[in-house]
Amino acid sequence: MNRVPPGRSVEVRVPASSANLGPGFDSIGLALGLWDRYVVTTSAAEGLSIAVTGEGAGDVPTDERHLVHATMRHTWGVLGVEPPVGLRIDAANGVPHSRGLGSSATAIVAGVVAAQALSLGVGAGGDEQAYAVWPAPGQPVPFDEGLAVHLSSRLEGHPDNASASVVGALTVSWMPDGTGLDRGDRTVTARIELHPGVDVVLFVPDAQLATRTARAVLPATVPLAAAAADAGRAALLVHALTSDPCHLHAATRDWLHQEPRRSSYPGTMELVDLLRSQGHAAVVSGAGPSVLVLATRDSAPAVQAGRLAGEWERLTPGVPTTGATVRAR
Numbered sequence: 001m002n003r004v005p006p007g008r009s010v011e012v013r014v015p016a017s018s019a020n021l022g023p024g025f026d027s028i029g030l031a032l033g034l035w036d037r038y039v040v041t042t043s044a045a046e047g048l049s050i051a052v053t054g055e056g057a058g059d060v061p062t063d064e065r066h067l068v069h070a071t072m073r074h075t076w077g078v079l080g081v082e083p084p085v086g087l088r089i090d091a092a093n094g095v096p097h098s099r100g101l102g103s104s105a106t107a108i109v110a111g112v113v114a115a116q117a118l119s120l121g122v123g124a125g126g127d128e129q130a131y132a133v134w135p136a137p138g139q140p141v142p143f144d145e146g147l148a149v150h151l152s153s154r155l156e157g158h159p160d161n162a163s164a165s166v167v168g169a170l171t172v173s174w175m176p177d178g179t180g181l182d183r184g185d186r187t188v189t190a191r192i193e194l195h196p197g198v199d200v201v202l203f204v205p206d207a208q209l210a211t212r213t214a215r216a217v218l219p220a221t222v223p224l225a226a227a228a229a230d231a232g233r234a235a236l237l238v239h240a241l242t243s244d245p246c247h248l249h250a251a252t253r254d255w256l257h258q259e260p261r262r263s264s265y266p267g268t269m270e271l272v273d274l275l276r277s278q279g280h281a282a283v284v285s286g287a288g289p290s291v292l293v294l295a296t297r298d299s300a301p302a303v304q305a306g307r308l309a310g311e312w313e314r315l316t317p318g319v320p321t322t323g324a325t326v327r328a329r
């Protein structure tokens with residue numbers, strides 16, 4: 001047997017993420033406690049049905065082009081298994097789209113882990129084996145986390161977002177260059193626990209900005225001094241987030257992407273500049289336009305948008321220590 005069987009159902013939960021955190025362009029990511037939830041069910045009745053509530057309802061396609069569905073099909077292709085005859089996806093989306101909160105990575109991670117989970121045991125030794133391994137309702141369904149990081153990073157294009165959504169907490173991701181011990185053809189990530197005193201404040205505008213638009217304005221090359229300065233601050237950032245949050249303001253300074261994108265999100269940079277002038281460690285979240293402040297539990301209440309408040313929704317979502325989860329239903 002090589003086809004995903006009918007009669008399986010999973011609940012998948014995947015957190016949002018913030019990429020870059022200032023100097024960690026395309027590498028450092030942080031999971032955020034805003035969640036997309038999917039119930040994905042296979043059946044023997046041919047066809048696809050998709051229902052979406054919450055963020056993106058009415059905007060995202062509900063046919064085979066839906067990002068979670070397209071990702072599941074791709075993942076089954078990679079795994080070498082046939083898709084189920086019938087499939088239903090019920091999406092309850094809590095991650096705002098095109099706000100720099102990694103919504104596309106969240107959806108892609110959901111597709112990768114749902115496809116892996118639903119094909120548990122398929123091809124391993126016939127029907128009986130596949131049915132024998134399926135967990136009881138409410139129990140976790142295992143998936144390969146390393147494969148999820150790699151596949152979702154490749155499909156989405158940004159390992160900083162995808163990795164944080166897969167494993168939670170703080171992540172630093174990279175692609176091996178194939179020399180010495182740095183081998184392999186997969187994106188890999190290091191998951192890092194945050195200092196318990198660190199908290200996050202998010203400012204989310206109504207306006208959307210597509211990531212590909214924000215990337216189009218970036219220069220192909222950067223001055224050595226800017227690259228060196230960002231590398232130093234990125235190293236300091238990991239230290240500040242894990243050991244010594246008093247360095248967060250200095251550690252979130254960036255020269256590579258925020259300034260070149262300033263004209264793409266002038267309101268975002270106005271808020272970042274205002275908050276930084278008040279001593280808060282404010283950065284553009286991902287490709288914008290949301291603003292993320294890396295604060296401490298003590299300083300977070302004082303992080304306010306002040307005279308700009310009307311334009312921004314202020315959220316304190318926290319940083320989940322778990323990433324994507326899959327449970328049998």
Ligand SMILES: Nc1ncnc2c1ncn2[C@@H]1O[C@H](COP(=O)(O)OP(=O)(O)OP(=O)(O)O)[C@@H](O)[C@H]1O
Pocket residue numbers: 017019036056060066067068093096097098099100101102103104105107161209210211212285286287288
């Ligand atoms: N849950 C979802 N279901 C279906 N499609 C989605 C979902 N989330 C995002 N998308 C698609 O991805 C697009 C947003 O992707 P984009 O990369 O521009 O922004 P983002 O991922 O929200 O932000 P960033 O990458 O800057 O953090 C949406 O317009 C939609 O087409």
Ligand SMILES: N[C@@H](CCO)C(=O)O
Pocket residue numbers: 019020025026027100102158160161211214215257286287
């Ligand atoms: N590192 C990517 C993240 C996109 O979410 C960028 O800033 O373009």
